[in-house]
Amino acid sequence: MSEIIENPWTRLRSFTGARLALGRAGDSLPTREVLEFGLAHAQARDAVHHALNTEALTLDIAAQCLESITVQSAAQDRAEYLRRPDLGRKLNAESHSRLTSLSKCDLVFIVADGLSAIAPEHHAIPMLQQMKHTLESWQIAPVIIATQARVALGDEIGELLKAEMTVMLIGERPGLSSPDSLGIYLTYDPRVGRTDADRNCISNVRPEGLSYEAAAHKLYHLMLAAHKIGHSGVALKDESDQLRLS
Amino acid sequence: MNAKPYTICDIMAYTHTIGSRIWRFNGLKTLLAKASPARSGDELAGVAAESEEERMAARMALADVPLKHFLEEAVISYESDEVTRLIFDTHDAGAFSEIGHLTVGDFRNWLLSHATDTETLTRIAPAITPEMAAAVSKLMRNQDLILVAQKCRVVTRFRNTIGLPGQMSVRLQPNHPTDDAKGIAASMLDGLLYGCGDAVIGINPASDSLSAVITLLDMLDKFRERYEVPTQSCVLTHVTTTIQAIEQGAPVDLVFQSIAGTEKANASFGVNLTLLKEAHEAGLSLSRGTVGNNVMYFETGQGSALSADAHHGVDQQTCEARAYAVARAFSPLLVNTVVGFIGPEYLYDGKQITRAGLEDHFCGKLLGLPMGCDICYTNHAEADQDDMDTLLTLLAVAGVNFIMGVPGADDIMLNYQSTSFHDALYVRSVLGLKRAPEFEAWLEKMGITSQDGNLSERLLPGAARLLESA
Numbered sequence A: 001m002s003e004i005i006e007n008p009w010t011r012l013r014s015f016t017g018a019r020l021a022l023g024r025a026g027d028s029l030p031t032r033e034v035l036e037f038g039l040a041h042a043q044a045r046d047a048v049h050h051a052l053n054t055e056a057l058t059l060d061i062a063a064q065c066l067e068s069i070t071v072q073s074a075a076q077d078r079a080e081y082l083r084r085p086d087l088g089r090k091l092n093a094e095s096h097s098r099l100t101s102l103s104k105c106d107l108v109f110i111v112a113d114g115l116s117a118i119a120p121e122h123h124a125i126p127m128l129q130q131m132k133h134t135l136e137s138w139q140i141a142p143v144i145i146a147t148q149a150r151v152a153l154g155d156e157i158g159e160l161l162k163a164e165m166t167v168m169l170i171g172e173r174p175g176l177s178s179p180d181s182l183g184i185y186l187t188y189d190p191r192v193g194r195t196d197a198d199r200n201c202i203s204n205v206r207p208e209g210l211s212y213e214a215a216a217h218k219l220y221h222l223m224l225a226a227h228k229i230g231h232s233g234v235a236l237k238d239e240s241d242q243l244r245l246s
Numbered sequence B: 001m002n003a004k005p006y007t008i009c010d011i012m013a014y015t016h017t018i019g020s021r022i023w024r025f026n027g028l029k030t031l032l033a034k035a036s037p038a039r040s041g042d043e044l045a046g047v048a049a050e051s052e053e054e055r056m057a058a059r060m061a062l063a064d065v066p067l068k069h070f071l072e073e074a075v076i077s078y079e080s081d082e083v084t085r086l087i088f089d090t091h092d093a094g095a096f097s098e099i100g101h102l103t104v105g106d107f108r109n110w111l112l113s114h115a116t117d118t119e120t121l122t123r124i125a126p127a128i129t130p131e132m133a134a135a136v137s138k139l140m141r142n143q144d145l146i147l148v149a150q151k152c153r154v155v156t157r158f159r160n161t162i163g164l165p166g167q168m169s170v171r172l173q174p175n176h177p178t179d180d181a182k183g184i185a186a187s188m189l190d191g192l193l194y195g196c197g198d199a200v201i202g203i204n205p206a207s208d209s210l211s212a213v214i215t216l217l218d219m220l221d222k223f224r225e226r227y228e229v230p231t232q233s234c235v236l237t238h239v240t241t242t243i244q245a246i247e248q249g250a251p252v253d254l255v256f257q258s259i260a261g262t263e264k265a266n267a268s269f270g271v272n273l274t275l276l277k278e279a280h281e282a283g284l285s286l287s288r289g290t291v292g293n294n295v296m297y298f299e300t301g302q303g304s305a306l307s308a309d310a311h312h313g314v315d316q317q318t319c320e321a322r323a324y325a326v327a328r329a330f331s332p333l334l335v336n337t338v339v340g341f342i343g344p345e346y347l348y349d350g351k352q353i354t355r356a357g358l359e360d361h362f363c364g365k366l367l368g369l370p371m372g373c374d375i376c377y378t379n380h381a382e383a384d385q386d387d388m389d390t391l392l393t394l395l396a397v398a399g400v401n402f403i404m405g406v407p408g409a410d411d412i413m414l415n416y417q418s419t420s421f422h423d424a425l426y427v428r429s430v431l432g433l434k435r436a437p438e439f440e441a442w443l444e445k446m447g448i449t450s451q452d453g454n455l456s457e458r459l460l461p462g463a464a465r466l467l468e469s470a
Helices: A010-015 A031-049 A054-062 A078-083 A093-099 A118-135 A153-160 A212-229 A240-245 B028-035 B040-045 B052-063 B067-071 B082-089 B104-112 B118-127 B130-138 B142-151 B181-193 B210-226 B239-247 B263-268 B273-285 B316-328 B350-366 B385-398 B421-431 B437-445 B461-468
Strands: A068-072 A105-112 A143-147 A163-171 A182-188 A199-205 B013-018 B021-026 B169-172 B200-203 B233-235 B255-258 B296-300 B334-338 B371-374 B402-405
Touching (some): A031 B385, A054 A118, A054 A143, A068 A093, A093 A153, A105 A118, A105 A153, A118 A163, A118 A212, A143 A153, A153 A163, A153 A182, A163 A212, B021 B028, B021 B052, B028 B052, B028 B130, B040 B316, B052 B104, B067 B130, B082 B263, B082 B273, B082 B316, B104 B142, B130 B316, B130 B350, B142 B350, B142 B385, B169 B181, B181 B200, B181 B210, B210 B239, B233 B255, B296 B316, B334 B350, B350 B371, B385 B402, B385 B421
Parallel strands (some): A068 A143, A105 A143, A105 A163, B169 B200, B169 B402, B334 B371, B371 B402
Antiparallel strands (some): A163 A182, B013 B021
């Protein structure tokens, strides 16, 4: 006989992804739920510590007929990256010098590990595919693949490349039910010292969240608007929904 | 007032000699920072002790500092920071006479002594500044933080009574990534059927738009009225949005705001004391409380000042205690330290999160606040459910006023792990903790719990009626 007291409201689960109606053993979680939670946490932990496969990503980007350059922040490893967000916001010396010789561009895409390298591994190429054909008239720099990277690392990269704007595709902090969520940050006139208020963010990009197509649509309209008004950030509202209707 | 706060003396040098080495600390804020238990945020800020011996030397020097000195040397200047002005201008010099002869080290002994009881602690709360509380906490072990906090008693009321002896309440947190009304309602029902929600039913909205916030407020209020739930609701949005919602006639029970311990950090949250006063008055103007009128709900957390580059070289635990001075100016129903949410660059692992949770609870209670704790962690911190179980148990022993209740401990909107409905049942079971009495009676009336407060084995008619609403 089962010791589990089941909850007769499991149908509520159809309304939300939250962990509802889990039942109980006494007052505590049943074994199956403890193990399910443990697995989800294990996957999220692995996502945080997974190293971005830069070689595979370089090949995949080349297959899109795009060049790429790999750089690393000043954080030497994951442990330092997690404790020192300041180091994750600047390039190491060798990476910095590698970017100084590149020519001016309109736009640079940066594919970065952030807090979940599996997010760019899963979603960066589909996003680049979505964006590529809309940008034929733009001067696009080689794609920068960045490791041990925080969002603000894109400011130094964009400044070195004299880019009008940067688009960073970066792994978000993994949740239990979303270990591979991608964030997209648009920064106009990137330079060191920009803050989050100067950027626009499109969050939760993954098939179970915001689709590639919807994200690309939002991003494209934000880019056009930023180009038009000459800045990004809080003053630039996402009006892509209205644009689609008109 | 026994000292003019704006004639703050020159920065003092504090020294302590160990063997042949003289350790020197320039200024109270340096001394406090170096005396603080190790944590990644203070290391990131460059204010932490650089060796374990330096940390102990700082503690030994700190133990000899008279409490009176804290009324003469501010860690952030009176002229430049309104939180400092609030701390000095509202200090109760009369109540201070009872402890004014003590050093920080003596103060620890005094707090632990049998003679210092609940009544004494309540009486001296307005005489304690945040810096005094932070200082003494740095000399205390975890068991001291628990023992003294357990002697403090802070009872608050709105539609029920929170913080009575032998009681622990739960904030029901039914968040949804897109604020979907059915999704939120489903999580809310799950929580109520698990006996949670007496502290508040509080939603972190995904959207800060006024119309979305009002929609959620209306939904919560209709539900509460229909089932006569003796609790309060809250949509945790910026105070300016809540003020607008009140102006538009929305049913606002509690006014929420995140706050921090420096004027500059509060500015990064888009608030100051004047705005908080306006929000407090707007909340009071509705007179919606039935058993009391504590209308504010504040959230805090160590590291917020540093992350806004607004810490002025003050360690993160002292900054956090200063946030409690802001909170106590507005007689809140609930103050919640969201201890592990900010990430490992501020609190690296389970050990640091545990320590911070106990410090925050102790300092808040000592200053007279209804402290709760969001016992939580993110997936990039070196922490797991075992660490949360430990902190939950410790805080429940310490008499925490409330904790969070999130379905399965997994917040699918904010992407972090907090405590679950099951976790609340666990501590009730091992420590015999009750819910707010009004809410406890309602649960029994609905058949969700039986007379002993335990969950009913079967779904009884009242609970079934709740479910029909879904």
